[in-house]
Amino acid sequence: MTSIKQIFLAMVSVFVLFINLANAADDKIIIGSKMQNESYILAEIMAQLLESHHYNIERKYGFGGTFLIYNALISNEIDIYPEYTGTISEVILRDITIDKSDLSIEDYHAALAPKGLKIFNPFGFNNSYAIALKKTLSDEQNIRNISHLKFHPDLLVSFSHEFLNRSDGWLQLKNAYGLDFSPPGIQHGLAYKAIEEGAINITDAYSTDGDLERYGLILLKDDLDFFPKYYGVPLSRMNFPKRAAQILEQLENLIDDQKMRQLNAKVIIDQQTFAAVANEFLKQNKLISDDLMFVQQTMFDRLVKNTITHIKLTLTALGLGCFIGLILAFLIFRSARISRSVIYATGLMQTIPSIALLALMIPLFGIGEIPAITALFLYSLLPILRSAVTALSTIDPILSNVSKAIGMTKFQQLRYVLFPLALPNILAGIKTAAVICIGTATLAAFIGAGGLGEPIVTGLALNDTSLILQGAIPAACLAIIVELLFELLEKYVIPEHMRANV
């Protein structure tokens, strides 16, 4: 089994290698980000800062979670991304048993070094849980610290369900500060509105939440240092280029909680682009010159780049699917029993939900293009294999008998009689596979393979419908174009009277 896996892996790698050979760059730095507003902004700040020093930057934004982006980092898919110290200690250093309550930067260096990773000095802000209330209320009643809440048992308190249930949330906070509320749960998105309308007074928040200022909210001081720290830090491998690292060190302590809140608000509330927000920030801090225009990727640039990636993923998977599917079909179609079981097995593959299949690929192949192509290949296999086997095994027995009886070798029977006769149905199967691939490939962005799924993923993160459509519409167009191309191909390779009347 492992050798089959290795052979397959080698084939995919060679395919991908050939494709990548064209755009293999010399001194490129690849910057990643998670599917979160803040992560996009910080990644873009790093990207533009390095670009102003003439680095060639590739952006791979929108990873679905810590697990995915961390895997991307250790498998060289990306070189650096913005992370939080709390996440590093809870998720990345999960297997290391040290006291994680109060880790210094040096502690992190020591713990990450065996993994070949390092963090930079923090950006400055701490994005942890916090307790929010109206500034007016805070001023009136002089509530500044969390410990002050003890003296106001009449306040209406409501927390998000997650905060109520987390071990480092309400249960511990209540004990630490000796508070005596029985807060009901509320959906986080509704809590600020509820405060505005006076339905509640107090709720939980993230300390860099861009919405705080819009609602006139302030955060209470965590005077007992209860909440774990989530300092924003760039995380990279040890071998990150030294000079580039020095450039990024200029960002140290430049973004405090309030600054991060403002930057977040510019994107969420003012609807500015990440690139524009990052550019303005860098100029204000004199990190790039005022006349340096940021290369804002236009919608068109993004579209072209994503479409090319999308086509690359789909074509590679489809090419492999045709190659292996057809060879397999030629080998098995003469035996009805083997055909049935192979088609059954590939059919099972099809029943695995695509996002789950992509996730299943990660432990086998890591993240990025190879697992995405592998998953797409598995999806394309069934329609190709099934149509080919069905077409080959239902050819008029007189014709296959004649092809034998006039003295054709097995290969000649296949090449000159069986394959051409089966071609209309085989092409129909490949067309189905192509359309499935184009649709499913939009999910590849979740595991960092890019493509037209990228704006969809970002759009989902930002709740931005127009961004979602920027991926969905081209993907749909691509599917239609492929349909039309296949119709042209059919006209070209199949004599008119042989065309399937579908």
Added chain:
Amino acid sequence: MSLNEISYKNVFKKYGDVSVLKDITLNIAVNETTALVGESGSGKTTLLQIANGLVRPSSGWVELFGTKIDYGQLASLRKKMGYAVQGVGLFPHMTVYENITIMATLDGWEKDKIATRANYVIDLVDLKKNLLTRYPLNLSGGQQQRVSLCRAMMLNPPLLLLDEPFSALDPITKGYIHDQFSKLQKAERRSILLVTHDMEEAIKLADNIVILKNGQIIQQGKTDHIVNHPMNDYVKNLLIKVTS
């Protein structure tokens, strides 16, 4: 050199528990036309397909051109056996000309040689030249049958295996093609094994007749002999249908 093109030696064929051929020992003479006559289910098509290896005997063996069939060499052996079948079996994705010349092309014949031989067999069966670029779909049944004969004769094989090639044709066309068949046999004399359920056709075209029933040979011999000396009522009945 043997005088027999095909020799069946104690051939049995069973499909599961059903015996299709029971102990057939039979010689097919060189350069003569031999008809295998019988009702459907008599085993005549199976007997023909055993000659070119489409079917293998359950026991017994077959000698072709004086040597036992080597089943590892079927492809090259089959090129010495032209094959035409009921329902024609022309390849629908090839033009008429491609259907006729495909094996010569695959065998690497030179273009000129292919054209010369193709024209010769096409003229033999009186096939119109303007049909050559068409697909079989656009031909009448009689035209298709003639293309099928051309394909069978293209490599100039010493032996032709014909499995009810004329049975689907209307009587007039059939009569015409029968005449051409006789003409062919004069022009290029070869051994022919013709499977048919039609006694009249057998009498008209064959030098020898073998009558099969339920997988066994009822009577075999020269055509004249069979016509004049039917062995039993079964054979008599077959002959009565012809004369009536």
